[in-house]
Amino acid sequence: MKTSVISVTTGREKVVVDITEEVASFVAREGDGLVNIFVPHATAGVAILETGAGSDADLLDAIDRILPPVDDLYRHRHGTPGHGADHVLPAWIAPSIVVPVIDGVLALGTWQSIVLVDPNRDNPTRAIRLSMMGT
Amino acid sequence: MKTSVISVTTGREKVVVDITEEVASFVAREGDGLVNIFVPHATAGVAILETGAGSDADLLDAIDRILPPVDDLYRHRHGTPGHGADHVLPAWIAPSIVVPVIDGVLALGTWQSIVLVDPNRDNPTRAIRLSMMGT
């Protein structure tokens, strides 16, 4: 298994960050296999989404509706108000996803991008582990 | 890695389509390993669910409650009214799942089926990539 940890700058706002290029570079020249994208953080997730047409911002709005960042809904409270919601998010948007790789190329659809979903304003950088099981 | 793309007819309504048989055929005689089911579309997901007892229709209702198909909630608008919700769905119901295979048989529980979740009425057929990493 080839494995590597990359670093992504997320800043101090809730963000969806497109990491497709980084994953594509990692699997280039690796033949066929499955690549796992794994975020070793308790307040972020990984998703596959169309980016650039508004859905990334739409997702952040949906997260606020589905898991309201309101302190009194959560026992786990520290940091920025509503941060308890960030700790529940990874159960719904998991920190792990698998994408097939064919001849060193991600087998994504035309409109799919791999994104880091990070509602947590308290961590300005994030690690992501990429792992490729080839044949 | 053995890999193959199948085509599924989803029609013009929101649907949950049972694809267990197609995946079971793909892994038959493949020994032990992990099969990945991946949908290369930006408005559909893959899930594991009991089918045939109403939960498939219950899931479609839940999607409409959790991600209301109402244009004014989404920046990404085109096609059928409420289609912006379809573009947010894959963050919550991911287009990728892994199922263990033992001696060529899916290691599903008695009541589990693998399903394509497709709220998008604008695409009547869908591709699904099946990939098996064996040992």
Place this chain on the structure above:
Amino acid sequence: MKTSVISVTTGREKVVVDITEEVASFVAREGDGLVNIFVPHATAGVAILETGAGSDADLLDAIDRILPPVDDLYRHRHGTPGHGADHVLPAWIAPSIVVPVIDGVLALGTWQSIVLVDPNRDNPTRAIRLSMMGT
């Protein structure tokens, strides 16, 4: 592929059960690879979450808000009132997740634990299949 089924006691309440130790024992001395955690039940999921600081209980509350355990929302009704919600849950919190393993150690972040999410009060024990693809 190394594979094994473990049994977890969940009792008669809605619970989040930390299974990190069981998975860590399973992968110990297995080198590098990907471990899949798979629950062969139609009313439970697997998640990666911080435990011990309230987020496990916060998640159970969030499940009740997002998928209300109210009979009239679901066609699939049997067992405990509101059980129809349990059958929809696995579409949102999937029964399958993959975690990278480096030199026999789970590559989890400091605050991440692997948990079984089981809102179903009708099943006091659950099986979980662990499968490791190594190199």
